[in-house]
Amino acid sequence: MTGTEGPALLRVRDLKTYFVTEQGKGTARAVDDVSFDLYPGETLGIVGESGCGKTVTSLSILRLVPEPPGHILPGSVIEFEGRNLLALAAPELRAVRGNQIAMIFQEPMTSLNPVFTVGDQIAEAAIVHQHLSRKAARARAIEMLQLVGIPDPKERVDHYPHQLSGGMRQRVMIAMALVCHPKVLIADEPTTALDVTIQAQILELLDRLQNELGMAVLLITHDLGVVAGHADRVVVMYAGRVVETAPTSGLFEQPTHPYTEGLLAAVPRIDAPRSRLHAIPGQVPAATAWPTGCRFHPRCPYAWDKCVTQEPPQLETGAPGHTARCWLVTEPERRQAKR
Amino acid sequence: MTLVDVRDLVKHYAGERRWFGLGRPAAAVRAVDGVSFAIASGKTLGLVGESGSGKTTVGRTMLRLQEPTAGKVLFEENDVFALDATRLRALRRRMQIVFQDPYSSLNPRMTVEETLREPLEIHGLSGAVPALLDEVGLDAAFAKRYPHELSGGQRQRVGIARALSVEPKFVVCDEPVSALDVSVQAQVLNLLADLQTRRRLTYLFIAHDLAVVRHIADDVAVMYLGKIVERAPAAEIYAQPRHPYTRALLSAVPEPNPRASKQRIVLAGDIPSPAHPPSGCPFHPRCPHPLKSERCHTEPPPLREITPGHLAACHYAEKPM
Amino acid sequence: MRLGNWLALFVALVLAAEIARLTRQRALRRERWRRFFKHRTTSWGLGILAFLAIVALAAPLVAPFGPGDQLGIVDLRNHPPSWAFVLGTDVLSRDVWSRVAWGARVSLGIGALGALVAVSLGTLVGATAGYYSRWVDALLMRGVDVGLALPRIFILLMAVALWDGLPFAALVLAIGLTSWLGTSRLVRAEVLSLREREFVVAARALGAKTGRVIFRHVLPNAAAPIIVSAALGVGNVLLLEASLSFLGIGVAPPDPSWGSIIAEGASTIYTAPWTILFPGLAISLVVMSLNAVADGLRDALDPREEAA
Numbered sequence: 024m025t026g027t028e029g030p031a032l033l034r035v036r037d038l039k040t041y042f043v044t045e046q047g048k049g050t051a052r053a054v055d056d057v058s059f060d061l062y063p064g065e066t067l068g069i070v071g072e073s074g075c076g077k078t079v080t081s082l083s084i085l086r087l088v089p090e091p092p093g094h095i096l097p098g099s100v101i102e103f104e105g106r107n108l109l110a111l112a113a114p115e116l117r118a119v120r121g122n123q124i125a126m127i128f129q130e131p132m133t134s135l136n137p138v139f140t141v142g143d144q145i146a147e148a149a150i151v152h153q154h155l156s157r158k159a160a161r162a163r164a165i166e167m168l169q170l171v172g173i174p175d176p177k178e179r180v181d182h183y184p185h186q187l188s189g190g191m192r193q194r195v196m197i198a199m200a201l202v203c204h205p206k207v208l209i210a211d212e213p214t215t216a217l218d219v220t221i222q223a224q225i226l227e228l229l230d231r232l233q234n235e236l237g238m239a240v241l242l243i244t245h246d247l248g249v250v251a252g253h254a255d256r257v258v259v260m261y262a263g264r265v266v267e268t269a270p271t272s273g274l275f276e277q278p279t280h281p282y283t284e285g286l287l288a289a290v291p292r293i294d295a296p297r298s299r300l301h302a303i304p305g306q307v308p309a310a311t312a313w314p315t316g317c318r319f320h321p322r323c324p325y326a327w328d329k330c331v332t333q334e335p336p337q338l339e340t341g342a343p344g345h346t347a348r349c350w351l352v353t354e355p356e357r358r359q360a361k362r
Numbered sequence: 363m364t365l366v367d368v369r370d371l372v373k374h375y376a377g378e379r380r381w382f383g384l385g386r387p388a389a390a391v392r393a394v395d396g397v398s399f400a401i402a403s404g405k406t407l408g409l410v411g412e413s414g415s416g417k418t419t420v421g422r423t424m425l426r427l428q429e430p431t432a433g434k435v436l437f438e439e440n441d442v443f444a445l446d447a448t449r450l451r452a453l454r455r456r457m458q459i460v461f462q463d464p465y466s467s468l469n470p471r472m473t474v475e476e477t478l479r480e481p482l483e484i485h486g487l488s489g490a491v492p493a494l495l496d497e498v499g500l501d502a503a504f505a506k507r508y509p510h511e512l513s514g515g516q517r518q519r520v521g522i523a524r525a526l527s528v529e530p531k532f533v534v535c536d537e538p539v540s541a542l543d544v545s546v547q548a549q550v551l552n553l554l555a556d557l558q559t560r561r562r563l564t565y566l567f568i569a570h571d572l573a574v575v576r577h578i579a580d581d582v583a584v585m586y587l588g589k590i591v592e593r594a595p596a597a598e599i600y601a602q603p604r605h606p607y608t609r610a611l612l613s614a615v616p617e618p619n620p621r622a623s624k625q626r627i628v629l630a631g632d633i634p635s636p637a638h639p640p641s642g643c644p645f646h647p648r649c650p651h652p653l654k655s656e657r658c659h660t661e662p663p664p665l666r667e668i669t670p671g672h673l674a675a676c677h678y679a680e681k682p683m
Numbered sequence: 684m685r686l687g688n689w690l691a692l693f694v695a696l697v698l699a700a701e702i703a704r705l706t707r708q709r710a711l712r713r714e715r716w717r718r719f720f721k722h723r724t725t726s727w728g729l730g731i732l733a734f735l736a737i738v739a740l741a742a743p744l745v746a747p748f749g750p751g752d753q754l755g756i757v758d759l760r761n762h763p764p765s766w767a768f769v770l771g772t773d774v775l776s777r778d779v780w781s782r783v784a785w786g787a788r789v790s791l792g793i794g795a796l797g798a799l800v801a802v803s804l805g806t807l808v809g810a811t812a813g814y815y816s817r818w819v820d821a822l823l824m825r826g827v828d829v830g831l832a833l834p835r836i837f838i839l840l841m842a843v844a845l846w847d848g849l850p851f852a853a854l855v856l857a858i859g860l861t862s863w864l865g866t867s868r869l870v871r872a873e874v875l876s877l878r879e880r881e882f883v884v885a886a887r888a889l890g891a892k893t894g895r896v897i898f899r900h901v902l903p904n905a906a907a908p909i910i911v912s913a914a915l916g917v918g919n920v921l922l923l924e925a926s927l928s929f930l931g932i933g934v935a936p937p938d939p940s941w942g943s944i945i946a947e948g949a950s951t952i953y954t955a956p957w958t959i960l961f962p963g964l965a966i967s968l969v970v971m972s973l974n975a976v977a978d979g980l981r982d983a984l985d986p987r988e989e990a991a
Contacts, residue, residue: 471904
């Protein structure tokens with residue numbers, strides 16, 4: 024774990040990714056002005072529920088969003104080691120993907136090609152980016168399988184995805200992503216589709232690999248528990264925007280944005296006695312019709328007239344590295360008037 | 363008063379036959395391998411397990427949505443497996459099910475109203491659709507909509523309304539919140555709890571998430587590879603789990619608390635396939651218990667009472683990890 | 684062609700175009716049907732089919748002569764297309780256009796009815812096999828396998844040999860009875876997968892009887908491939924009928940069907956190619972249009988609409 028000194032490895036500023044929907048429904052502003060930094064060696068958790076834009080954000084970084092119907096608006100900045108990824112030509116972008124920035128996905132069954140062996144798929148990245156010979160690449164693949172903790176790697180390297188369990192497939196995907204020792208790993212809900220005991224294994228593996236390889240991890244998840252245990256800093260997203268950014272302990276101890284508060288109250292806990300869960304009323308609005316002013320105001324227990332008309336900017340809360348997009352930061356006395 | 367009594371329920375799926383359906387079948391999948399429990403009226407039993415544990419199969423077989431291989435289920439003194447089709451259909455009113463996937467549990471070609479009216483038609487009940495919608499917290503305007511126009515949480519509410527329309531006494535909730543977002547999950551869990559109080563329902567709550575179960579269950583049973591490995595009142599199982607798998611499961615749940623520096627028990631290896639369960643204790647290959655021995659490899663531990671009301675299937679349950 | 688016929692033809696064209704346009708307009712309001720018209724070709728297909736259907740229905744109005752009228756056996760044989768005879772005359776001095784128009788009734792009729800029989804039977808067998816699994820399924824499907832292995836034309840030849848001069852209804856039945864096999868496989872596959880869908884299990888859990896489950900829940904959701912298969916099936920039946928007629932065992936002369944017109948014109952293929960060209964064109968147009976419409980249907984009925 025490193026601190027936030029020094030330059031950011033990945034800088035995202037004012038990212039906007041919009042989708043054109045079928046006639047009559049308008050534009051879906053899935054990611055609507057998102058900014059955050061990722062520092063070397065740290066794990067940044069991006070937390071949010073469905074419809075908040077976190078997956079689209081991760082896809083936008085590597086420009087994997089399908090161009091129609093989606094497009095990244097000009098004015099968005101995605102800087103990796105100082106270079107603007109959005110301005111790169113196709114061959115240069117390809118040199119970054121899989122090589123410097125790698126990505127793993129939620130569903131290992133559909134992310135792995137069923138007709139190629141596991142070894143071939145891992146070796147592919149090595150062949151493409153590092154120009155290894157097939158033999159060397161195969162040896163590399165076996166090494167990677169070992170690294171991610173798959174038993175009998177020399178045999179497994181010739182297995183097909185369907186011969187492996189869900190947890191193993193996810194490990195293979197991690198191996199594929201890490202073959203070229205990328206500096207950044209984007210993990211999009213890597214454990215959501217896995218059983219709880221397997222999830223623990225995979226998260227432990229990711230922690231270990233991060234330490235060994237010294238890479239930065241962008242961990243996208245809806246699970247606050249995962250973020251609590253594995254992220255250094257957290258970004259909370261709602262309705263296409265970042266609503267709160269903080270170091271992990273700061274977020275959980277002093278949640279500032281009402282949405283974060285609501286989420287924390289709604290998560291069922293093992294250590295708490297049986298009780299009624301606090302539910303956030305209402306539901307996530309559609310990306311084609313974000314509410315005016317603060318996007319959370321229709322569901323917020325504190326909202327007052329200012330929240331309906333003026334959208335708050337990211338405001339410093341006073342705690343280091345902790346910002347929140349909420350008027351309560353400037354008018355904390357309003358917290359008393361909770362509905 | 364016991365409402366549901368399950369005794370030695372077994373469900374095996376025959377393996378694929380080779381030679382175009384005429385040869386000997388391959389190994390059977392022992393999805394449920396001897397499960398017993400009872401639920402008292404008005405209570406909730408949480409049934410917890412991961413993939414391959416057989417929990418969903420228990421729920422469906424209990425309601426005879428699949429024919430069992432062996433065992434007995436007594437519902438209000440009726441032997442569910444011995445009933446003929448007509449009596450079974452009548453009994454279906456009293457035992458219902460809510461499904462996991464809000465996207466496939468509603469007929470995409472029927473409006474909400476049609477979906478809710480159907481059970482009333484089948485059983486010749488009079489009942490108002492708007493009242494049902496209201497009870498699950500949906501506005502009457504939803505009646506004319508199609509499932510694809512609703513969100514996951516809304517669909518799940520319709521599924522619950524559908525189950526309630528026939529006025530059941532017992533509801534099997536098969537992972538009803540697993541596919542929902544956290545905030546919606548809380549809404550639906552609260553709804554289920556409210557309905558239980560208001561209508562005096564009895565639940566079998568199937569889930570893989572121990573934290574969710576904590577908030578709704580009176581008793582908890584943990585399943586692994588088709589067998590119950592531990593069963594106890596909820597408070598006890600969370601405070602003093604006696605089976606190593608339960609411990610590992612509890613430890614693996616990510617807690618939204620950065621300070622919780624747990625000694626996390628991370629199990630090695632994968633969940634074995636129910637078609638090839640290990641010999642002896644099904645959990646022994648992955649078991650981290652320090653006292654694990656040869657006995658675990660050869661002798662399957664019976665589910666026995668360790669302290670009053672608390673059962674565990676482990677040779678070393680008296681000395682938990 | 685008399686003026687009246689030209690007028691009737693013009694009306695038919697306009698009517699077909701209007702039907703296509705109005706359908707499109709009304710359809711664009713419902714999401715699902717918007718997808719139907721996403722391909723340009725679908726509108727054309729719909730229009731062409733509408734036009735040919737109108738021609739078939741209004742044959743007495745658009746055709747100047749009867750299908751068997753021999754107009755001048757001495758000097759009007761094998762005339763190329765002209766103002767008097769728009770599609771020319773054949774070897775027996777019959778007006779090709781009139782024959783094609785009247786033949787449309789027979790061909791399209793057999794196509795539609797034959798496909799109806801085939802799809803109905805196929806759905807019945809497929810649904811039964813898919814819903815009641817294990818040995819009912821095995822039995823029925825092995826039967827289907829055997830059926831598919833037998834060459835259709837020979838079976839139909841045998842059927843013809845048993846009847847003397849196949850009446851229209853019997854021909855439709857015979858074609859339908861030999862064409863249902865493919866549909867049954869399709870339906871079985873759909874039903875098999877639908878059977879385990881949670882809303883079907885829910886219906887059973889509510890106490891619904893098997894009939895209700897199949898007709899209310901399973902079949903409506905299996906409708907998409909059935910409908911598409913039906914649309915394509917009409918084309919297949921049409922081609923089959925054409926082949927049969929060409930072989931002389933389909934519709935008996937002098938009743939024209941597009942296939943029999945081609946058969947009778949085969950002998951003059953070099954001297955009067957128009958006698959074959961136009962009925963052949965008609966068959967091709969119908970089959971292509973049906974394919975275009977089936978494409979649209981496939982998109983329209985795609986359960987993508989279920990995606991949130």
